[in-house]
Amino acid sequence: MFGFTQRGFSSGAALLAGLGLMACEKKAAVGLPQVYTGPLMETTNVVELVSDSAKLKFQLTAPLQQQFDNGDFVWPTGVKVTFYSADGKKTVVNTLTAKYGKLDKAKNLYTMRGDVRVANVPNQQKMSTEEMFFDKNKQVIYTDTAMFVKVETPTEYIDGYGLTANQNFSRYSIKRPTGILAKTGAGL
Numbered sequence: 001m002f003g004f005t006q007r008g009f010s011s012g013a014a015l016l017a018g019l020g021l022m023a024c025e026k027k028a029a030v031g032l033p034q035v036y037t038g039p040l041m042e043t044t045n046v047v048e049l050v051s052d053s054a055k056l057k058f059q060l061t062a063p064l065q066q067q068f069d070n071g072d073f074v075w076p077t078g079v080k081v082t083f084y085s086a087d088g089k090k091t092v093v094n095t096l097t098a099k100y101g102k103l104d105k106a107k108n109l110y111t112m113r114g115d116v117r118v119a120n121v122p123n124q125q126k127m128s129t130e131e132m133f134f135d136k137n138k139q140v141i142y143t144d145t146a147m148f149v150k151v152e153t154p155t156e157y158i159d160g161y162g163l164t165a166n167q168n169f170s171r172y173s174i175k176r177p178t179g180i181l182a183k184t185g186a187g188l
Contacts, residue, residue, distance in 0.1 A: 020063075039066035040072070046075075055088040062101070071105035079112070081134070083168055094168045095119050096134065110134040120169040126171045127169065139167040145175050155182045 026095065048060040050172055059082045062075040079101035083094040099114030111133055118141060120126040129149040134141050145162035152158075162175030 028149075037069075039068055041067045043067075053164045054087070055172055056084050056090055058083045073103040075101040081110075092121050093170075094121065096132075098132070098178075102129070110136065118165075118169050124167060126153045127163065127165070127172070129163070132163075136165070141165045141167060142168060149174060153185055157183065 002154065026078035044063060046060070046062045046065040050057050050060070060079065061082075062077070062079045064075065064077045064108055066074045066076065068074070078099050079097070081096040083096070085093050087093040096112065096116070096118050098116045100112070102111045103109070104111070111131070113131045116129050116132045118132070119125070127149060129147055131141055131147055132141060132143050133158045141162045143162055147163075148159070148161055149163045150159045151163075151174065156172060156176060157180070160174040160177035161181050163172060164175070167174035
C-alpha cells in the first residue's frame, strides 16, 4: 500500500478508488455522430485501359481520381477518354475531354462537365458543350435537351440544344438546331 496521509487519504486503496471514479466519469455526447462521405481512395496520374476480348476499347487518363464507398469514381480536376477502333489496331477514333468527370458505377454512366469536347478523328467532327453523358452500356453520348451544343464538321458549323450520338461520334442528331453556317472555302 501507498500510505498517503495528505488531504485525508489514509491508504493507497482510497486514492485509487477516488481516481477510478474520476476516470469513469462519462461526458454527454454533443450532436449526432459525423459520417464520413468523402473518397475512400485517391489516385494521381491515372491511366486506365478498358478492353473487351483482348481488344483495347478506350483509355481514360486523369490527374486525380477519387473512389467512393458505393463504387463511383470522380475526376475532379479533369479527365480525357480516348476511344479506339474495334479492329484492335489501336487507331484513335474519338476523344472526349472535360474539366470534371464522374462514373456512376451502378448505372455505368459517365457524366462530364465543364468545357466538354468530343472529337471524331477520322471524320474531323468536333462537338463542345458544358455537360454531357456517356452511357457505356448503350454506347451512346448525349446531352440534356436544354443543353447548348456546338458541332463543327469539315464543311459547316451547327449549333442547337440537345444532342444524341453514337460512342465514336460518327453519327449524331441535334434535337433543336438553332443555326447552320457553311464554312467558307468548303466547296459549298
